[in-house]
Amino acid sequence: MTSFVEHTPTIDGSQVKAGKHTGLKEDSWINGYVTVIKNVGKPDEQILCKDKHNLLTTDGRDFFHAQVYTNTSAGTVGANFIALTTDSTGADAGDTTLPSEISTGGLGRAIATTITHVDDSNTTTLVKTFTASGTHTAVQMSGTFNAASSGILAHEAVFTAVTLVSSDTLQVTWTLTLG
């Protein structure tokens, strides 16, 4: 188990402490790294977290085993839907939903627009850029699901809380390894 505190510089140069999160588990076979950037390519671009290790949920692990080993019929859609929340309770391996998941204002759960795998490797990348259509205060956690609604929460990761106003963008990149 790994617990850590992330210090992320803000645009005014101060440091933001993201906090200590218990339950983050290292796993040598299924890993995920998350990068979240506000307003990519704009003058006020802000990196909220970079290549931060995520948490694989218990249900997520079961889902991968079912997809790969135990299903006796064709598999389902992969865990390539990305969701966001303002919830501040942190990632937890026991989560089965993303608490207080955002469903409106441009930040609702959506399938990644880039889904790509490197041949002969163990790495896949998912990317989604959300565009806010309203104000969202303290967005700070992301998760991946295998469905547009409900479904199985596979990965969770916390990032530095950020407030978005209409037309702000939030690019979420999950780099995932399996095997």
Next chain:
Amino acid sequence: MATGLEGTFKDYKNNWSCGSLEEWKEHLAETETTHRGVTKCVTCGADVDFVWTGKLKNGKTYPDVLCEECKNQ
């Protein structure tokens, strides 16, 4: 067949692995790899199914690709 790859990120074709995403990005920049999947055309935003082979110099883990229409312009 690659054996003994112990890093988190593994390239079985080239018998190479590493423990950090930064190193993985460097590897993708130095070694020809094949990426396949779906993405948006970087020019027009259209959906693109792609297979891309090359050295990835954009500092990302995936290529920026163009749709056929934008490629032909």
